[in-house]
Amino acid sequence: MGFNYLTVERVSTISPQDFYTHYVKPQKPVVIERLTADWPAYEKWHFEYIKQVAGEQIVPLYNNDPVDYNKKVNEPDASMPMGQYIDQLVSGRTNLRIFLYNIMKHVPALQNDFKFPDLKLKLLKGLPMLFFGGKGVNVFMHFDIDYANILHFHFAGEKRCVLVPPQQSKFMYKIPYAVICREDIDFDNPDFDKWPALRHITPYVADLKHGEMLYMPEGYWHYMKYLTPGFSMSLRALATKPKHLARAFYNIFIARYYDNWMRQRKGAAWLAEKNQRAISETHQHLNAMNS
Template identity: 45%
Template structure:
């Protein structure tokens, strides 16, 4: 049976439960293979609910972001709005919203939570400085990207449901990777791809993970992910910095060179630089794949 014209070639990510440290290291960590682990946080995740976050952080003023592409010289780290955490959680519970909290550092903002979880003992060499929280409303989307530090990510989800599309680094060209960036063309709607305008997407092969409360998704470094909040919910990211020399060098390049070059050219050129990179990505992809279609 042929798949619909506007859907990716996806298979369900492998699910496991009761996995040992040795099994995780041998089957997934060493092979850089995503896996959805059920039951990994059962000993502590019952406390991780909106009510508890509201109780300990309800008065905090939190920065909010949307999925709208950042235009011109605007800094992508500038929030579009701010509100009390309690008001934001009420919003998540009562209606769809595109407003999200992005990379909210637990140690800096909610240190109480450090007592309310355990780093899962599965063999990941965690960087314990940066457990971070992510919140989103029903229907909110996180643009397609891979993490700039190229680190492995254990993404643990709470409250509602979340859908994650995953693509390996071997899919960079098919996804229209943008130069000097960790994302693909933001004009691509990953939830409803236009294969006529972006024909390389038809070649992209990936995985899909449907997450529920307490599920932990292992996302290896360099893997692309596109996230949709099916319900208002939140997640915690536990990270491990790159261990092999190639990826560690890539992290240094991304963090200390590429990011700053892109920032300063954008600060000078504004939207012209964004448009130039997008055209570059579009034409480069088609040239590599022999597709006779140019921007």
């Protein structure tokens, strides 16, 4: 038995005011199917084109190994030319993925292929990030440290996105001072006997095809799984709610530095302590709800 998913709403197109009124203001996810239809990227952004324009770029690659106290946050596990990586990706010879890569910085011509959509969000123009993965590769469940509003565009394949509202974080086995949950939770096949608090979350799910955009509101947890080889681009806007801005400030300027300091001081023991606290603190919420 798995989760009782809610299907993310879909619209073909939408006006900026309706998007803000019906989705940003109530903080509700949505898929817009045709937002990129007039972008050059809609026709061009497939693997062969990326190889042509960025094939020589050396790109950072990541695996899904658990957090290691010896590694810096977002430190890559490998690197290789983009063209070589895409060949391995399409042929199924790698499980490595590209994560948070600002390719526009290295290949400015790609900026001519997309538009910053007018959706009444103040998008950060310097931070279009790309993500690549092969069939079956997943991106661990997490939320973004800055509580941004995220516009997530998918290309060249299909991708499953599972979202959990921030209001349900107390049941997520969140790791203290981090933006991830227990990494040994299988969100494709959740073990509710081992992780009973997960019975009390109601995730959203959306399967994205080429050119579709998913809006992920502020602080939403998200787990991504590539159903086929593909890649995505995210645009982001700052949090609009004061409490989310406060949490973003805490995450970036306090929690992150404290966590790094404790890693240096206690090493693996700190990670073990946080993993145990994720269980004990989540079950405190669960027991309080059931009492």
